[in-house]
Amino acid sequence: MTQPVSRVAPLPHAEWDTEALSVLAPGRRLPPNNVLGLLARHPDLARAFLTFNKHLLVTSTLPVRVRELAVLRTAWRRRCRYEWSQHVAIARRAGVTEEEIAQVRAGTLAPICAAVDEIEGDSRLSEETYRALAADLDDRQLMDLVFTVGAYGMLAAALNTFDVELEPGQSDEDF
Secondary structure, X not given: OOOOOOOXXXXXXXXXXXXXXXXXXXXXXXXXXXXXXXXXXXHHHHHHXXXXXXXXXXXXXXOHHHHHHHHHHHHHHHOOHHHHHHHHHHHHHOOOOHHHHHHHHHOOOOOHHHHXXXXXXXXXXXXXXXXXXXXXXXXXXXXXXXXXHHHHXXXXXXXXXXXXXXXXXXXXXXX
């Protein structure tokens, strides 16, 4: 399936100004990509979002596998090709199996899929799902899970709204 051209085109890396570079590439930690290029158009927003997102990706108390399963389910529900394609690769590196990825698509991987579906649908967790999660996650991990689903839902909405294209060579065949 062909993606439409971006509504707000990512700013090419060569055009990032000093402010964008200081926010998006301090010390050149991340290679330029279309999400960073989009955020380069609004450095103040980028600074705020990336500070929060850094917690979710780097210092969160949530186990990486759990985080990636939650992000994948959120991307799948939101029909966000970019987020899915980026995070399916991260999930595989974190040890998520092809069977688990298929279960995420089908919504059958308990309790993570139920949690994402409930947060996305009702903005809360049922008592049953909460108890199932709390059997393995402590309070901070539960908080990180809820905020991860919310943040990646918001990011998916932005990526979909602005028609952010996949990276060159990035595959969405798993989508």
